[in-house]
Amino acid sequence: MIEEGDQVLIQKANVFRLVKVERNKKIFxxxxxxxxxNAVGLPLGSKFEVRNKQLFQVPHDSGVNQVPSEAEVDTDRNNEKIQDDNRSQKLTKExxxxxxKQGAKGEEIIEQLAQNNANFKDKTSFSQxxxxxxxxxxxxxxxxxxxPTLRLLCNMYMAKSPSKICHLRVDTLSQMxxxxxxxxxxxxxxxDTCxxxxxxxxxxxxxxxxxxxxxxxxxxxxRHxxxxxxxxxxxxxxxxxxPMNQLNYIHCPQSIKDGLQREDQESGVTSNGEEAMDQEVTKDAEPNVEEQKVEVAPEDSISAPRTEQLLTEEQEGVSDSKEKDENCTAGKASSSDTEVNVEGESELLTGTPNADGPTRKRPPWKQYKKDPARLxxxxxxxxxxEQARAxxxxxxxxxxxxxxxFHPGPLVEALLPCLAPSRTFAVYCQHRxxxxxxxxxxRAKGGVLKLQLTETWLRNFQILPGRTRPDMQMSGTGGYLLxxxxxxxETDSTSSTTEPPLKKAKLETD
Amino acid sequence: MIEEGDQVLIQKANVFRLVKVERNKKIFxxxxxxxxxNAVGLPLGSKFEVRNKQLFQVPHDSGVNQVPSEAEVDTDRNNEKIQDDNRSQKLTKExxxxxxKQGAKGEEIIEQLAQNNANFKDKTSFSQxxxxxxxxxxxxxxxxxxxPTLRLLCNMYMAKSPSKICHLRVDTLSQMxxxxxxxxxxxxxxxDTCxxxxxxxxxxxxxxxxxxxxxxxxxxxxRHxxxxxxxxxxxxxxxxxxPMNQLNYIHCPQSIKDGLQREDQESGVTSNGEEAMDQEVTKDAEPNVEEQKVEVAPEDSISAPRTEQLLTEEQEGVSDSKEKDENCTAGKASSSDTEVNVEGESELLTGTPNADGPTRKRPPWKQYKKDPARLxxxxxxxxxxEQARAxxxxxxxxxxxxxxxFHPGPLVEALLPCLAPSRTFAVYCQHRxxxxxxxxxxRAKGGVLKLQLTETWLRNFQILPGRTRPDMQMSGTGGYLLxxxxxxxETDSTSSTTEPPLKKAKLETD
Amino acid sequence: MSFVRYKAIVEEGDVVIVYLTHESMFPLTLEAGRIFQTRFGALRHSDIIGKRFGSKILCGGGRGYVYALHPTPELWTLTLPHRTQIVYTTDISMLTLQLDLKPGSVVVESGTGSGSVSHAVIRTIAPTGHLYTFEFHQQRAEKAREEFSDHGLSNLVTVTHRNVCTDGFGLSDVADAVFLDLPSPWEAVASAKLALKKAGGRLCSFSPCVEQIQRTCDKLRSHGFCDITTIECLLRTFDVRTIALPEPDLGQPDSCVQTRHEGSETAQSFTFKSAVPPKDMPGHTGFLTFATLYPQVETS
Amino acid sequence: MSFVRYKAIVEEGDVVIVYLTHESMFPLTLEAGRIFQTRFGALRHSDIIGKRFGSKILCGGGRGYVYALHPTPELWTLTLPHRTQIVYTTDISMLTLQLDLKPGSVVVESGTGSGSVSHAVIRTIAPTGHLYTFEFHQQRAEKAREEFSDHGLSNLVTVTHRNVCTDGFGLSDVADAVFLDLPSPWEAVASAKLALKKAGGRLCSFSPCVEQIQRTCDKLRSHGFCDITTIECLLRTFDVRTIALPEPDLGQPDSCVQTRHEGSETAQSFTFKSAVPPKDMPGHTGFLTFATLYPQVETS
Known part of the structure; x- marks a missing residue:
């Protein structure tokens, strides 16, 4: 059920967008x-036509969109004439x-386009x-x-801004x-920094x-x-x-308190030297370690935990628009990685509908500054x-x-001792x-079995009558998993003396 | 045409074997x-039945072998009964x-096997x-x-002993x-060490x-x-x-002569201190740099250039039988790489039909020792x-x-200056x-464009009525190509001063 | 014990996965006093009982050792007795995610086969979901029912012996997801649609051959399924090794003398740690076809 | 000039491949006095004539430069004017090898299309072989004929305008190899068999869709072709980069203070040179089906 306050995905053709359901809020x-x-109260998965900025539910086979939306690239070798849409279409953009402007429905426009396309009649029915x-x-x-299922969310991030989820492809995530x-x-x-x-x-x-x-x-x-x-x-x-930066203090209750105290002290300092910030300030939440430096206007404090994250997401969105492909320190510009920022989402989430413009309204956070609820x-x-530590x-x-x-090595080493024996772990990295x-x-430390380094290969297949073939485009990698x-x-040191060394060596090489 | 003295490939089912055509020589x-x-004089590509150790030409659709010999693994989910050939077959090995022994033809044996297989009649026609x-x-x-086409040779080596050709898969070779x-x-x-x-x-x-x-x-x-x-x-x-070890002397005629002289002097010393060997001795021809050490009986001298190679191949064969997967210095044994040595081939090439046995006859090389032809x-x-150097x-x-x-880096650096401008090069390596x-x-040296590091992916597809699918097994890698x-x-130093540095930087990043 | 709930200490009657080597593991149901013969020697069940899962257990009178691992659906998939071709973890992972499975999901499966998918699905939908699994072969159905019981999963799964292609699932408006692993999956599409909840759901069909998915996709389209996609997912497992590639001797004055001696490998090497792709790998398991059934529209 | 014979110095009338960047190259037939506009500025043909192939040529009055490369079939494939979908170098490489092509081979091809395969085949069979190439479209056939002439290949190729599916190749017992790139390749199989030498030969058919190869394989089998295999070959091009993955700050006393400041990246990194797989790559070009025609047996 589509309910107020919930987040939903809006799908138009192959583009997905995450929004929060609110009444009387315009979605772009x-x-x-x-x-x-109009959608509130209807089942999730409903399809709508947009007319006069309102939604009207329609059956799922509405439009000409019902054929599976596989990659549009097609060899189409049967079409003898090379199509040149610039010349073959008589209708102009105007x-x-x-x-x-005159309110023509989509179907009518398409009908006109087909009628005014010189090649349309010569096309095969498939091409039509x-x-x-x-x-x-x-x-x-x-x-x-x-x-918003895991499946759709993962695909949405991969399509829009893969570096935000460390290029973690859906099949790799499923393996994890x-x-x-x-x-x-x-x-x-x-x-998870995804x-x-x-x-x-x-x-x-x-x-x-x-x-x-x-x-x-x-x-x-x-947690966006x-x-x-x-x-x-x-x-x-x-x-x-x-907190990651207290992983070394899991077993030292004393140290962890020091760590928290230090954090309290340090949080008063901002990197750009403007006004002192509260310790819960979002400035460093996701410090874009591998990305280009971006000047971000400092926020003073924040109200509710959920809003904290939204705000961070907004800043992420800003920085993301200038984002280069992460990790690249070589001379070669990685312009091929066309990242689309998810700024749009954060706009809607933070409730600032005009955020597209250069003058972005911000909610008056300052009023919450000394809120006792914050304490x-x-x-x-x-x-x-403290509970987590325990x-x-x-x-x-x-x-x-x-x-x-981050390099997962130190993290695995710090966290593996927290697992019981006979438990599994999976470490993802974009690189091998x-x-x-x-x-x-x-391997050097021991205490693990069945260590496996894997990569999965994923390809879509187009299944259409007479046109069955793999998709013409595929992902180059979905990352690697250990x-x-x-x-x-515990028994290692004692058992190694009781067992014949030969046998043992044989076993431990797997 | 199958001609005496030529090398041909003998194919039985999916196994290929390289032999030299000679009359009155038994092939195993x-x-x-x-x-x-019986095959001499017939066209290459002819099919034969072996009867009484003689070949009799047959049409290509002879036997039940005419259906494409794709991977035999098949899901065959339609066969409801799990076949258990141990119990279902009434005929024993005896x-x-x-x-x-009684001279039954292959067809007769198969007929009997089918008749005596309890499950045969229940199988789908496809399974039959x-x-x-x-x-x-x-x-x-x-x-x-x-x-012996390139295609068949490459596949033969890949199937029998891929490490001999550095795991160079046929598609990668074709790209080169x-x-x-x-x-x-x-x-x-x-x-080429392939x-x-x-x-x-x-x-x-x-x-x-x-x-x-x-x-x-x-x-x-x-050059086997x-x-x-x-x-x-x-x-x-x-x-x-x-010679590879004179690549540094391409431009120093003096040095190269030194190099050759040094070679002359050193060649009198053998690594195992037995009798002094002639400089053309085969001992170090392919020193198995990455393989296990093998004691090889020294040969004194050799007669004809072609025989030199064959002899070397024979020694290769010997060392190969103990060969571990090359390059592996890690603790893990690579037993999965089942190398089959091509000893069989070299036996035949050197004309020692009993070479399988432990007492291997050797041609009497010594008689050629002071042959003036050798000089x-x-x-x-x-x-x-000297011509090559020039x-x-x-x-x-x-x-x-x-x-x-070998690590190809030094080789490329040494040889690239020998190329004219606007010429292409391709470097293969098993590893990335x-x-x-x-x-x-x-990149650091310059003077190259369109540097590309690639890997090709190769998979066979089974195309059979109602059973079309990719093969269940594929190669994990075919190596990498730069x-x-x-x-x-030449103009680099001058042009860099005449051009705006910004523009130049932009261009040189490709 | 239950496959879907970890515990710390091995008890009698539990299933453990006995780990000998990376390639060699066996499931073992523990009975005090029994002995299991391994290639490292005799393994006494009693030596396992009372230990922590994941413990090293001596066998053959101390000549060797094995590990006693807690069973998981993935270890089970690697060690289960094959009654049919099975679906492996790479495809299972993908179908679990693509079918949107989670605790509470109701899933319909056919056929049960060797139970490889069933165990993984039950793990994910427990403790509040349910799996209805259908098997054409009576013996296989019974064997699966037994296994589920032995693995503490009986309350999460219903095994039915039935040919769903001819007789249907006999379910309506109950399932969030349907998984088909049948020779003729298209014959079960209509019945699968019935079984799915009216509020919509997901379907997956696993088939090795192109012709099977072609017919299945046609059928899915004609039955109003949407977002039909077919994928292939292959697993490449790397061998992590240190490799030393020798540097070629191009005739540098200082290295000229040594290189004549094969034994002395003083020549320099280019050494690196690498993840080496396997010589051979699975080239195909099957195509996974997914489809969505959207809720029915009650509009004009 | 000839595409199949390297030369050192650029002359008027030669084709050069103008290299701007890795992604941007253009073929150019040189005429003294003409100017070619590039995004780095005007390039005077006269500035190229007389230079060595592979020279750096200033353009835009010294504002930028390009390289003038010797044409090769591979550079031509990257820069040719597309009249149809073309076959790219990865598949061309494979079909050249799998068809056993070498100098002297006689090859039959249909359709000519944009001439991508033709150029590569001619390169390999020159100077003693011959390519018979057939094109359904008159204009394309004429354009290809022109190009071959401009590229100094006329004596190595015969271009025929014909629908080989209906009218056949009109050749018999001449070809070592046949390459089919047709929408309905099965219609040309009988005629291809005729064209092949009686001593036997090889055939390759390139098709993007499964249904096309199914029908073609059936036809090949019924016409006595053997060793029928279908492959797919994909190219993955890596991006060679140095990557610095930051080490996480787990709270080591000495690194605790710094990590609060985003700007100062003094935190340690795990740095490595890597060949990074591309984000996207070609997922499919076509299936290559190969088959052998063996010599006819003249036995009982």
Whole structure:
């Protein structure tokens, strides 16, 4: 059910966009403007036509869009004439604008386009259908409102801004969740600088049952993609954030308090020397470690935990527009990586509809500055961290997933001792070399079995009558995964003396 | 035409074997024994049945083998009963042996097998055909005699002993030849530790027209695969060998003579301190740099250039039987790489039919020891090397292909200056990292354009009615290729002052 | 014990996965007093009972050792007794995610086969979801039912012996997702549509051959399924090694003398740690076709 | 000039490939006095004539420069005017090798299309072989004939305007190899068999869709072709880069203070040189089906 306050995905053709359902709020997407009001209360998965900025539900086979929307590239060797749409189309752009102004429906425009295309009649029926489908995507005003599933979210990020989720492709993510044996009633550690996408995936698979320790980078947990899952508030209770920069203090309660204190002291300093900021300020939340430096206007303080993240996302959006392909320090510019920033999303989430313009209105955050509720949240947060530490200390966690933009080696080494024996872990990295390093570190340390470094290969197939073939484009890589199983270490020193060394060597090479 | 003295490939089912056509010489392959005499004079590509150790030509659709011999693995989900051939087959191994003894033809044995298989009648017709095809491969005595084409040779080495050709897969080899623009009337440098397979491929593409400089490792050119092409003797005249360990002396005529002299002096010393060997001794021809040490009985001297290579090949065969997967210095044994040595081939080539046994007859080489012809060949060889040096010195070679088990970086750096500008080169390596190093070296040096590091992906597809699908097994990698185009360097220093630095930087990043 | 809930200590009756080497593992149901013969020697069940999962267990009187691992659907997939061709973890991962499975999902599957997919699905939909799995072969259905019981999963799964292609699932408006692994999956599409919830759901069909997916996609289209996509997902497992590629001797004055001696490998090498692709890898398992059934529109 | 014979110095009338960047190249037939506009400024043909191939040529009055490259079939494939979809170098390489082409080979091709395959084949079979290429479209056939002439290849190729599917190749017992790139390749199989030498030969058919290869393989089988295999070959081009992955700050006493400041990237990095796979790559060009025609048996 499409409900107020929930986040939903708006699909137009192949483009997805995450928005929050609110009444009387105008949505902009793919040159369409509309209000969601009419959709509230209808089932998720409903399809709508946009007319006069309002939504009207339609059957799913509406428009010419019902043929599966595979890659449009096609060899189409049967069409003898090479199509030259510039010359073959008699209607001008002005004609089309005029038609739209006079309120012509999408279907009417497409009809006119086909009639005025000199080649249309000569095309094969397959090509005619393709032409109509292509025009349909452009001129038909149909949208679908969908539940933001892991599948759709992952694909949306990959299409729009893959570097935000460390290029974690959906098949690789699926391997992580399965190999990591994520399920309800387990105790899982997640390190995620993928907008909280992996965190959300794990929480969904746990169904709010068990314990989820989120090791976060920066000043507070960052969960933009996580929020898209619309988890019930009760799920939050199973979540325990733990700061990455205190991983070395898991077993030193004294040190961890020092760490928190130090954090308190340092948080008063801003990098650009403007006014002193509160410790919960969002400035460093996602410090774009591998990206170009971007000047970000400082925010003073923030009100609710959820809003914190949204604001950060907004800043992310700003920086993202200047984002180069991450990690590139070589001379070659990586212009091929066409990142589309998700600024649009954050606009809507933060409720500033005109955010497209250069003068961006900001909510008056300052009024919350000395809010006593903030102090309460701060206390709760510290409590949660202490809980997380206590849980990690026990060393009987059930799973560990890492997907982040840092070298995963030190993280695996720090967190693997928190797992019980006979538990699985999976470490993702966009590149192969850091995982080779991880592999060698873990082999040297011992206590792990079935270490596997893998890459999955994914290709779509177009299945159409007489036109069955693989898609003409595919992803070059979905990243790499290192997985393994923990085992007990304790008997190693004693057993090695009781066993014949030859046998032992043989076994330990796997 | 199958001619005496030529090398041919004998195909039985999916197994290929290289042999030399000789009358009255027994061939052993895949448990078959036969003489080639009946085949002489018939067209290459003829199919034969082996009866009483003689060959009898048959049509190509003989046997049940005519259905394309794709991978036999098949999901075959329609066969409801899981086949258990141990129990379902009533005939015992003894029964089969007895039938064979009594001279039953392959077809008869298969007929009996099918009749005595309890499940055969219940199988789908597809599965029945598969069963017959499978048994046919085992019991039918059909062979095909083929011209040793590059395609078949490459596949044969890949199937039998991929490390001998540095795991150079046929698609990667095809890219090298095309990207390298190998064609008649060009002047090409080849560095090849792949049994001369790349050398042969290049010579074939040049058709004996032009100049082919073979940079060889060890004491003399090693060309086992090259010889399989049966090139006419005239082709040899376009070939100029040049020793790898004199690449640093291309431009120092003085030094190169020193080098040769030093070689003369050193050649009197053997590594195992037995009798002094002639300088053309084969001991170090292919020193198995990455392989296990093998004791090889020293040979004293050799007679004809072609025999030199064959003898070396024989020693290769010996060492190969103990060969581990090359390059592996990690602790993990690479037992998965099941190398089959090509000893069988060398036996036949050297004309020692009983070479399988432990007491291997050796031709009496010693009688040639002070042969004046040997001195003449030695003089000719030095002359050829001088010719090669002169050709390389001119710096106007047209192409460079490298496929070897050494780090290709130093080789590319040494040989690239021998190319004219606007010429292409292609460097193969089984691993990616050395080519990344090459790439960076060449980028730093300049004088190259369109540097590309590539890998090709190759998969077979089974096309059968109702059973179309990719093969269930594929190669994990075919190795990597670095290619590029040379350009002039001379104007670099002057032009960089006349051009705006900004523009220049932009251009040079490609 | 239950496959879907970790525990710390091995008890009698539990299933453990006995790990000998990377390539050699066996499932073992523990009975005190019994002995399991491994290639490293005899393994006494009693030596495992009472230990922590993941412990090193001596066998053959101390001549060797194995590890006793907690069973997971993935280890089970690697070690289960094959009654049919099975679907492996790479494809299972993909179908689990693409079918939007999570705790509480209701899933319909056919055929059960060797139970490889079933175990993984049950793990993901537990503790509140349910799997209805259908198997054409009576013996296989019974064997699967037994296994689910032994693995503590009985309350999460219903096994039915039935030919769903001819007789349908007999379910309506219950499922969030349907998984078909059948020789003729198109014959089950109509019935799968019935089984799916009216609020919509997802379907996946696994087939090795192109002709199977062609017919299935046609059928899905004609039955009003949307977003029909077919994918192939292959797993490449790397071998992590240190490789030393020798530098060629181009005749540098200082290295000239040594290189004549094969034994002395003093020549320099280009050494690097690498993830080496396998010589051979799975080239194809099957095509996974996914489709969405959207909620029915109750509009004009 | 000739595409199949390297020369050193650029002369008037020669074709050069003007290299601007890795992604931007143009073919240019040189006429003294003419000017070619590039994004780096005007390039005077006269500035190229007389230079060595591979020279750096200033343009825009010294504001920028380009390189004048010797044409090769591969550079031509990257820069040729597209009259049709073309076959690219990865597939061309494979078909050249798998068809056993070499100097002296006689090859039959249909359709000529934009001449991408033709140029590569002619390069390999020159100077003694011959290419018979057939094109359905008159204009394309004429244009190809012109190009071959301009590229000094006329004596190596015969271009015929004909629908080979209906009218056949009109050749018999001449070809070592046949290459088909047709919408309905199966219609040309019988005629291709005729064109092949009685001593046998090889055939290749390139098609993007599964249905096309299914029909073609059926036809090849029924016409006595053997060793029928279908392959797919994909090219993955890596981006060679140095990558610095930051080390996470786990709270080491010495790094704690710095990490609060975004600007100062003094934190340690894991730095490595890598060949980074492309974000997107060609997922499919076409299936290449190969087959052998063996010599006819004249036995009982």
């Amino acid at each position: 997407t793919e040159k369409l403007q509309f209000f969601l009001d 004609d089309l604008k005029e038609m739209a 259908a393709k032409y109509l489908r292509k025009k349909g995507k452009k001129y038909l005003n149909y949208i679908t409102i969908l539940r 969740l399965t190999v990591g044996n994520i399920h309800a009633h387990s105790k899982v550690i997640v390190v 907008q909280g996408l992996v965190l959300g995936a794990v929480m969904e698979r746990m169904g709010g049952l068990g314990t989820l320790v989120q090791v976060y980078h920066g000043d507070f947990p960052f 993609a996580y929020d898209a899952f619309n988890f019930p508030a009760s799920f939050d209770e199973t979540m325990m954030p733990y 309460e949240r701060q206390r709760e947060r510290k409590e949660k961290i 849980v990690l200390q026990q060393g009987n966690m059930d799973g560990l997933l890492i997907a982040c933009k 070399e850091p995982l080779v390093d991880c592999y060698n570190r873990l 997985s393994g199983i923990t085992v007990t270490m | 392959t895949e448990k078959l024994q036969f003489f080639l005499d 029964d089969l042996k007895e039938m064979a 055909a598969k069963y017959l095809r499978k048994k046919g491969k085992k019991y039918l005595n059909y062979i095909t005699i083929l011209r 030849l095309t990207v390298g623009n190998i064609h008649a009337h060009s002047k090409v440098i080849v560095v 049994q001369g397979l790349v050398l042969g491929a290049v010579m074939e593409r040049m058709g004996g027209l032009g100049t082919l400089v073979q940079v060889y490792h060890g004491d003399f050119p090693f 695969a090259y010889d399989a092409f049966n090139f006419p003797a005239s082709f040899d005249e376009t070939m100029m060998p040049y 003449e060949r030695q003089r000719e060889r030095k002359e050829k090397i 050709v390389l010195q001119q710096g106007n070679m047209d192409g460079l292909l490298i496929a070897c088990k 990292e050395p080519l990344v190093d090459c790439y960076n070296r060449l 290619s590029g185009i040379t350009v002039t360097m």
